[in-house]
Amino acid sequence: MTNSTLSLERLTTLENFGHSLQAQSHLYQPVNTEELAELFRQAKKSGQTVTLRGAGRSYNDAALNGGGIVVSLQAMNRILAWNPETGIVTAEPGVTLQQLWQHVLPDGWWPPVVSGTMFTTLGGCLGANIHGKNNFKKGTIGEHVLEFTARLPTGAEITCLPTKNGDLFYSMISGLGMLGVFTSITLQMKQMYSGLLNVHAFPVHNLQEQLAALMEGAPQHDYIVGWLDSTAGGKSLGRGQIHAADYLAAGDDPEAQKTLQVAYQTLPAKFFGLVPKNLLHYFMATFMINPGVWLVNTAKYVASLRRGEQRQAHAAFHFLLDYVPDWELSYGRGGLIQYQSFLPKETALAAWTEILTISQKRGLPSYLGVTKRHRPDKFLLSHAVDGFSLALDFKITRGNRAKLSAMLQDFDKIVLEAGGRFYFAKNSETSPETARRYLGAETVERFKALKHRTDPNHLLESDLYRRVFGE
DSSP: OOOSSOOGGGEEEEEOTTSSOEEEEEEEOOSSHHHHHHHHHHHHHHTOOEEEESSSOOSSSTTOOTTSEEEEOTTOOOEEEEETTTTEEEEOTTOBHHHHHHHHGGGTEEOSSOOSOTTOBHHHHHHHTOOOTTHHHHOOGGGGEEEEEEEOTTSOEEEEBTTBSHHHHHHHTTSTTOSOEEEEEEEEOEEOSOSEEEEEEEEEOSHHHHHHHHHHHGGGOSEEEEEEOTTOOGGGTTOEEEEEEEEOOTTSOTTHHHHTSHHHHSOOSEETTTEEGGGHHHHHHTTOSHHHHHHHHHHHHHHHTSOEEEEEEHHHHHOGGGSSTTGGGGGOTTOEEEEEEEEETTTHHHHHHHHHHHHHHTTOOOSEEEEEEEOOOOOTTOOOOSEEEEEEEEEOOTTTHHHHHHHHHHHHHHHHHTTOEEOTTTOSOOOHHHHHHHHOHHHHHHHHHHHHHHOTTOOBOOHHHHHHHOO
8 A cells, every 4th residue: 555545445335244234444455564564554644443354254343443444364365384294384364264274184184173164264263263163172273373473553573472472472362353463373283084074963852951962072072063943942942953073083084085185075056966055045035034943943953853973074064154155145134143152061051041031032032053062261352161152143123123232231141140251253242341241350451451562553443342442
């Protein structure tokens, strides 16, 4: 960028992934660290704030900056180094999980932690410190970062490891892109002996059974995740299905050379080989009303009563959110809100029983529920607990937005009373009071002190930062 003033031609309306929030911003896409530094200089000169954006897959306003500058890092997407002997890779922040696994899998490696979509960028993954279906065993993605380099808004370049600049290592990872910009990320991959996983599917009849299955199953498996039917009530409240998966050992897959290839992992473009998947969201939209979702969930649960075991490709198991392109559009013009809470194993059952019951009584049931098993971590803005998470998707309409917002605030109170935490990549209703209560005043002040140190002019701000950490 060479102009001394912002170009109105770059003024763009951006949305969150759920299409429930939008903001107009000046959008720029640097290709190297020098352009990043120039953007910071121009922002300081013009009195603008800067927000970092990866693939825009956050459900909230983490990558929105109304009236300010948004810096897309998608063009900084080179894999800088790869060692197939050690499984160590160094990449720029705009590299997506798709690029990463496609690069390393043919050599027998896989990213140790992935999100439910392969289209997130590494920079975004570190900023939110994502977790996967194996959090109970492998933790968050930050636990597999060996080192990173970053450009600070001051112009300084730093290198961070757990043992060097450790305070910044554990705060920039999870720091929402508010302390600096990752410019290179070095990660340790996980060795694979097959492109397949052994997947076990079985039903659970209520919430208590669901949480018990996650608790008991986690130590026995490499991955475990639950689908929860949040439209079912009474004795069936919290019913659903568990999927547990395990790696194949060396020699277990006679076609390992084939299954480790990218072509084998590619998700099919057609449903049942007939219907193009990019049309499915139009069909799904007809069921996105309370009776329709109840019908679909009931059919899915009945189908799940038949236990199953199969071998499934890594991409098919991990990236369910990519199986139907543009699935989020099925929620309609108002979009969706995802509400994810993390609760200790001792309090999860009671708190989520209350939350699911309230959502049904108010006529605002979640249309999708997902449960996982978790463990704590060392990162500053951590969402993790020794317990479980429950993610709930809610459809927004013109008539229910205010009622939905009020209900989610009530949920926050229940979660806080139960000792729970939240995830800044998901919830869009978190208040400053809620954040301070679950993070703790000391953590919030530490984060703000680090921000003053790395960004003394407060150039890095987002709509989320102002909403949660604003004075």
